[in-house]
Amino acid sequence: MLPWTTHRDMMAAYHADPDGFWLSAARRVSWVRPPEGAATRRADGWHDWFAGGWLNSCYNAVDRHVDAGHGDRDALIWHGEAAGASETLTYAALCARVAGFAGGLRDLGVRTGDRVLISMPSLPETVIAMLACARLGAIHVVVFGGYAARELATRIDDTTPVVVISATCGFQGRTMVPHMPLLEQALALALHRPSACVVVQRPACPVRLRPGRDYDFHALERHAPADPVAVRAEDPLYILHTSGTTGAPKGVVRDNGGHAVALALSMELIYGMAPGQVFFTTSDLGWVVGHSYAVYGPLLAGCTSLFAEGPLDARAILPLCARHRVRILFTTPTSLRLMRRQAGDGPLSGGPDLAAVFVAGERSDPELLAWAERGLGRPVLDHWWQTETGWSIVGPTLGLREADLTARPGPGFDLQVREGELMLRLPLPPGCLSGVWRGVDFPDRYLDATGHYYRTFDVGALGADGTVRLTARLDDVIKVAGRRIASGQLEDVIAAHPMVGECAVVGVPSGLRGEIPVAYVVPSASGVTPGLGADLVDLVRRQIGPFTGLRDVVFVGSLPRTRSGKIVRRALRDRPSREAAAESIPTA
Numbered sequence: 001m002l003p004w005t006t007h008r009d010m011m012a013a014y015h016a017d018p019d020g021f022w023l024s025a026a027r028r029v030s031w032v033r034p035p036e037g038a039a040t041r042r043a044d045g046w047h048d049w050f051a052g053g054w055l056n057s058c059y060n061a062v063d064r065h066v067d068a069g070h071g072d073r074d075a076l077i078w079h080g081e082a083a084g085a086s087e088t089l090t091y092a093a094l095c096a097r098v099a100g101f102a103g104g105l106r107d108l109g110v111r112t113g114d115r116v117l118i119s120m121p122s123l124p125e126t127v128i129a130m131l132a133c134a135r136l137g138a139i140h141v142v143v144f145g146g147y148a149a150r151e152l153a154t155r156i157d158d159t160t161p162v163v164v165i166s167a168t169c170g171f172q173g174r175t176m177v178p179h180m181p182l183l184e185q186a187l188a189l190a191l192h193r194p195s196a197c198v199v200v201q202r203p204a205c206p207v208r209l210r211p212g213r214d215y216d217f218h219a220l221e222r223h224a225p226a227d228p229v230a231v232r233a234e235d236p237l238y239i240l241h242t243s244g245t246t247g248a249p250k251g252v253v254r255d256n257g258g259h260a261v262a263l264a265l266s267m268e269l270i271y272g273m274a275p276g277q278v279f280f281t282t283s284d285l286g287w288v289v290g291h292s293y294a295v296y297g298p299l300l301a302g303c304t305s306l307f308a309e310g311p312l313d314a315r316a317i318l319p320l321c322a323r324h325r326v327r328i329l330f331t332t333p334t335s336l337r338l339m340r341r342q343a344g345d346g347p348l349s350g351g352p353d354l355a356a357v358f359v360a361g362e363r364s365d366p367e368l369l370a371w372a373e374r375g376l377g378r379p380v381l382d383h384w385w386q387t388e389t390g391w392s393i394v395g396p397t398l399g400l401r402e403a404d405l406t407a408r409p410g411p412g413f414d415l416q417v418r419e420g421e422l423m424l425r426l427p428l429p430p431g432c433l434s435g436v437w438r439g440v441d442f443p444d445r446y447l448d449a450t451g452h453y454y455r456t457f458d459v460g461a462l463g464a465d466g467t468v469r470l471t472a473r474l475d476d477v478i479k480v481a482g483r484r485i486a487s488g489q490l491e492d493v494i495a496a497h498p499m500v501g502e503c504a505v506v507g508v509p510s511g512l513r514g515e516i517p518v519a520y521v522v523p524s525a526s527g528v529t530p531g532l533g534a535d536l537v538d539l540v541r542r543q544i545g546p547f548t549g550l551r552d553v554v555f556v557g558s559l560p561r562t563r564s565g566k567i568v569r570r571a572l573r574d575r576p577s578r579e580a581a582a583e584s585i586p587t588a
Helices: 007-016 018-028 057-067 091-107 124-136 149-159 180-189 257-269 288-300 314-323 333-343 366-376 487-495 532-543 569-573 577-583
Strands: 039-041 047-049 074-080 085-090 115-120 139-144 163-167 169-172 175-178 196-200 214-216 236-241 251-255 278-281 304-308 326-331 356-359 380-382 394-397 404-409 414-418 421-425 453-462 468-473 477-480 483-486 500-510 514-523 552-555
Touching: 007 018, 007 404, 018 039, 018 257, 047 257, 057 091, 057 124, 057 257, 057 288, 074 091, 074 124, 085 091, 091 124, 115 124, 115 149, 124 139, 124 236, 124 288, 139 149, 149 180, 149 236, 149 251, 163 180, 175 180, 180 196, 236 288, 251 257, 257 288, 278 288, 278 314, 288 304, 314 326, 314 333, 333 366, 333 500, 356 366, 366 380, 366 487, 380 404, 404 468, 414 453, 468 487, 477 500, 477 514, 483 487, 487 500, 487 514, 487 532, 500 569, 514 532, 532 552
Parallel strands: 074 304, 115 139, 115 163, 139 236, 163 196, 196 214, 278 304, 278 326, 326 356, 356 380, 514 552
Antiparallel strands: 039 047, 074 085, 169 175, 236 251, 394 404, 414 421, 421 453, 453 468, 477 483, 500 514
């Protein structure tokens, strides 16, 4: 049990002795050699965590629970809706398969510090491959399994993996997507040549493997098991490329020690989880939420992780919660919007064990969260974090003796508003990025002019009670006649209308005002009624003011998104003006 009663108590303990706070948190981790200190400033101005400490992340996530006598506890529950399959692995079974597969990678020549690229759907084998890399001290590079060949080739050349691991196919909804043709094209495009490819043969789409290059995944699992290899706390655990909504994707590097400490603490502090309880993350394993809270977070805490392949039908999420006695559901606002479109205002049920629902990954609106809370009779909680931070900057704290549903900055996240932007004073806490792969401009690209603050590139405000309100990304701020208007302000008002499913507001050039906002709206299931566009513009004018300049509402069937679900606003801004004019409803 955590020693603090309230959020104020916890933060007082942190501020009184930051190093002592984190060294105490580090006791949640099993160390081969304990750390000599907490934060150590590097020559580049960034900080390493738990210098002098040696550990193995796979041992902490798997073996130590078996060693403690909990090998019969469920570690993973996998749901393959489209494949018509499911699988449950206990900690003992997971440990045996990971150790065997790590032995197979070892026999293919994978050593500590080598990169292994994993381009697969969300499968049990994906988790096994990640943990096997961690077991050897190798660096895993998980790539979303549905990427086009050129995107995959870019990541192969960026990280120069010794081995590439893939599957013969995956499922997107009910559609089977062959993966081997994409892999072949990517290998042909890439300049780097991996020494071997490992392939999961799926029953729906077996393929002939290339002798001398390709190896069967399950055959490698039968190799002599590999023991965990101790690495330094600051050594890289993984590289995860951002989704690349602008420019080339960058490879965020996560360390071993700080990552293990932060996620182990977060499972109890933020989500109120205890060993043996079930945590359900709907994210793909290729995104940061999948890394942190479908794989490492639940396993480090001795919990059971429920995850699924492909985007789940929103109607399946709550029944899965009830069937598997889920305590915490972690999903996206988009999933809730789809639930609302399908369920309307009727009651919702995720089973009696469901304690709360957390959302992240994109902006949510208060009305959506209120709708879900009314239907479920459970707290539905937004929290804010980034690929770079790896865990929540601002969030509730359900694990305190007095559970706090209010989203506030957590320990180590010294959040301030500087020049209108939310920034974090260095050092960032454990678990945040330790670098950018091949990042010659790291950490400068993340720091403000003083060199003392990490730029989140988010716009927001801090309340007197420590709460945080996010309004937009910096590139989502619209400048109308010299006034800065956060797109999120307009979106909150529009999204509250009962006939709006979801929306995005972007700025488009205006010769008179510099920019003007245009609202792209996906109607609710009831569709578009005459005058709805004018009603929405009037709503914004009444609740925010006519100075916003909103005049056009464009109704669309869906919003363009990255593969991680973020709205691609650039695609909306770049729509030809004649198209917007043809679809929009002028109201002035």
